[in-house]
Structure formats: C-alpha cells, structure tokens
Amino acid sequence: MPEGHHLHRLALDCNRVFTGHTVAVSSPQGRFAESAALLDGREWFEARAHGKQLFCGFADDVADDGALWIQIHLGLIGGLSFTPLAPPVGQVRLRMATEEVAADLRGPQVCRLVTGAEMAAVREKLGPDPLDPLADPDIAWRRIQRSSKPIAALLMDQSVLAGVGNVYRAEVLFRQRINPQREGRLLKKSSWAGIWDDLVALMPLGVADDRIDTVRPEHTPEAMGRPPRVDDHGGEVYVYRRHDQSCLVCGSTVHKADLAGRNLYWCGKCQRRG
C-alpha cells in the first residue's frame, strides 16, 4: 500500500474525519504515550503529505505556524486504518479518534512529534512530489542528469523524487518504454519529461481509487480476454510482480532482477528507450 498516492489519500481521509473536531490522541501500545498525552484533546489543524511522509497537525497557540505535528512514515509494513470507534485490537502505536471514528496506526517506521520547523527540515530533503501541483520537475532532472546510477535506482531515491515506490517505478518505466538500467546522465530530457508527466497523470488516479492501476484501456483484462488480477498488491499493472509471465504488449517474458536490494521488473523487448 504505502507509495505516495496512499499517503496523500490518508491525508485526505484524516482531514475529512477530523476537521472541525477535537481529537482524542492516545498510544494504546505505549510507545508514543508521552507525545500522545501532549496532543490529546486538541483541535485538529491539518494533515499534509509529501511523498511517503504524512504530517498530522494539531492546534498549538505557541508554535510559529500555529500547530504541532506528528510525522508518520509507514515504511514497508505500517498502516493507518479508519474504523468505527471500538477498543483497539493488537499493537496500536497511535490512535486518533472522534466520538465516532478511530484512526489506528500500526507498525510505522516513524511516528514522532515534530515542530513546524522540523517538518520543514524533513521536507527539504525530499525531491519534488508529482502529486504536488506546485512541484518543480527540473529539480529532479538536475539530480538525474549528473548521476551515473540507473534511472530505476534514481526514481526510488526520495531525495530525487518523492512518492514513487517499487510499483510506480516499474510501471512508469514500462509505460514510457525506458530501459531501467539507463544511467541518469545518459537519459534524454524527453524521456524524463515523459516519466514526470505520466506520474502526474497516474498518481491522482491512485489517490482517488487508493490502488495502483497503470494498464491502458486496450490492455485491460476485458479488452484482452484475460482474467483480472486478483491479488491485493495494487491493481492492474503491466510488469510489477508479473515476472516469468508474458508481457501484455509484446508477449515476451517479463524479467525480474535485484537492484539495490529491491525487486525490479521490466520487459526487455518493450523497454529499450534511453
């Protein structure tokens, strides 16, 4: 679940549930208890997402920006789920609740109280986010241009580009027909423009549906007479976790390889651009 689209979706959900409310903040598991007590009963301020980082703000008269923030990073296995108010089940690091709804945070990589200045410092280290309408793709392009790392590695580097994870990486490179091993410094400007524009188009759909669908109409299960994808690792995709199966476009076998400790999926025949 947790690529950038999911965090932006959670920010929207938090704002929908908590705006105009005071929030009961607690840490049933105990590891965030001290900070939770500090925030408990405060007025909700605002949630914001930048890439895979989620910030939940609570009103604070003393803070420069009028708020104190919880920085949340789900990591690989964390989750934030909304349920009708009921006793917490399992290990809940953070609970934010109204009288009707509870948002429970489990297994996060990061859950800490930060000031507005600390939040800004975290955000300064992140590259542009395709889900931010004000983001500047040239900032990422300058980093890519002077790197000898493969474009597939650069897309996963959150200081280059914020929000893209393993699924969007594999899928946008396939859709743009780009060789994942192409060095950043050798990538054509038009290829980068294609990647960025495609992410700007794709990721809002991911926010709306809370899943990653990247397959064009002509390659959908209905259009091709194939069974729909049934697992819950994203939606309909071209290459992600489709290794040893046939490419939906050319029929050749989809490859899988380890790149910097993460699984990379691609079609060697379709993806030859640089």
Add this chain to the structure above:
DNA sequence: AAAAGATGGTGAC
C-alpha cells in the same frame, strides 16, 4: 506450524 516475502528506509560494516 513455520518461514518467507512485501508497495520502505536506516544504520552499521
């Protein structure tokens, strides 16, 4: 029943 693996990232070598 146990192990492996996952949409992520850090810190120690």
Add this chain to the structure above:
DNA sequence: TCACCCTCTTTTG
C-alpha cells in the same frame, strides 16, 4: 551489502 524494524499475507513443509 546486510541486519533490522514490525505487521500481515502467502507459501512451504
């Protein structure tokens, strides 16, 4: 490059 974090699902025995 690897162990580790910590949760849940899927695969293996």
